[in-house]
Amino acid sequence: EVVVVGSCMTDLVSLTTRLPKAGETVLGHKFFVGFGGKGANQCVQSARLGAKTSLICKVGKDSFGNDYVDNLKKNGISTAFVGQTTDAATGTASIIVNSEGQNVIVIVPGANLFLNSEDLKRASDVICKAKVVVCQLEITPAVSLEALKMARASGVRTLFNPAPAHPDLDPQFYTYSDIFCCNETEAEILTGIPVGNLEDAEKVGRMLLERGCKLVIVTLGAEGCMMISGDETIPKHVPAGKVRAVDTTGAGDSFVGALAFYLAYYPQLSMEEMIRKSNCVASVSVQAPGTQSSYPYRKDLPQDLF
Numbered sequence: 001e002v003v004v005v006g007s008c009m010t011d012l013v014s015l016t017t018r019l020p021k022a023g024e025t026v027l028g029h030k031f032f033v034g035f036g037g038k039g040a041n042q043c044v045q046s047a048r049l050g051a052k053t054s055l056i057c058k059v060g061k062d063s064f065g066n067d068y069v070d071n072l073k074k075n076g077i078s079t080a081f082v083g084q085t086t087d088a089a090t091g092t093a094s095i096i097v098n099s100e101g102q103n104v105i106v107i108v109p110g111a112n113l114f115l116n117s118e119d120l121k122r123a124s125d126v127i128c129k130a131k132v133v134v135c136q137l138e139i140t141p142a143v144s145l146e147a148l149k150m151a152r153a154s155g156v157r158t159l160f161n162p163a164p165a166h167p168d169l170d171p172q173f174y175t176y177s178d179i180f181c182c183n184e185t186e187a188e189i190l191t192g193i194p195v196g197n198l199e200d201a202e203k204v205g206r207m208l209l210e211r212g213c214k215l216v217i218v219t220l221g222a223e224g225c226m227m228i229s230g231d232e233t234i235p236k237h238v239p240a241g242k243v244r245a246v247d248t249t250g251a252g253d254s255f256v257g258a259l260a261f262y263l264a265y266y267p268q269l270s271m272e273e274m275i276r277k278s279n280c281v282a283s284v285s286v287q288a289p290g291t292q293s294s295y296p297y298r299k300d301l302p303q304d305l306f
């Protein structure tokens with residue numbers, strides 16, 4: 001089983017010709033509500049590939065929270081450890097996008113910050129019996145770290161995605177990550193080194209590896225990934241296929257969710273092969289608009305991925 005400990009966010013998206021200035025009201029031409037949050041996104045992608053999944057998260061006891069629970073169930077995700085709180089509203093991302101595709105975003109984590117230690121303890125059975133536990137940073141960091149520690153203590157593989165990244169990440173996140181998977185922006189925030197090419201990716205990957213994780217993956221958008229491992233002297237560039245990208249939002253989460261699936265269900269594959277397959281899944285997600293709405297199902301993918 002894949003267990004994700006992380007966030008749920010309701011995306012409230014308005015499309016306008018231009019972004020409003022302070023104090024200004026502009027007329028939009030389209031509005032839609034989407035399901036997002038890095039934790040849920042990753043869990044949804046894993047589930048759509050066929051993984052048995054549990055999401056450990058917290059939403060509000062409100063209509064967005066109820067809708068989110070329904071969404072998780074529709075994706076076949078176990079909601080046994082989805083809490084609903086009255087202390088805060090379901091997390092939201094209010095997003096305004098102009099006709100050039102530029103956006104402004106306000107994120108209110110809300111209920112996500114109320115996921116706590118007790119919630120993890122209640123879920124300790126599923127965490128400790130998982131094949132892989134996946135965490136990010138859209139919940140209280142101490143809670144993510146505790147989940148990684150619980151997994152490690154039971155010999156469960158840990159996959160950590162330091163997103164959104166902070167320069168002062170607790171160093172324990174490195175030591176408790178079997179696989180540390182970040183994008184170029186996150187890698188730059190964590191190391192101070194901008195990633196402009198494969199050499200930079202290798203360099204930052206090595207720096208992160210030296211902080212104590214077993215394997216670092218730096219995702220590179222259309223370029224695929226750089227994999228830096230402690231066991232091998234040569235870092236590996238794993239390219240992504242050439243596709244026509246229409247919307248890359250949530251591609252990183254599709255990648256992480258896919259990787260969790262392969263770690264749990266195809267442990268015999270080499271890491272390079274798992275990354276290659278995860279690149280394929282994520283590159284399908286960039287060819288359709290939206291976040292979860294763009295994530296492919298097993299039946300829609302080439303069967304040699306399974």
Ligand code: ADP
Pocket residue numbers: 183184219220221222223224225240241242243245248249250251252253255278279280282283286
């Ligand atoms: P994030 O969404 O966090 O910014 P990336 O942009 O690095 O993450 O993308 C994550 C993964 O999605 C990449 O490693 C790759 O597999 C896939 N991907 C992203 N953009 C493209 C693209 N334009 N073409 C093909 N694959 C892509």
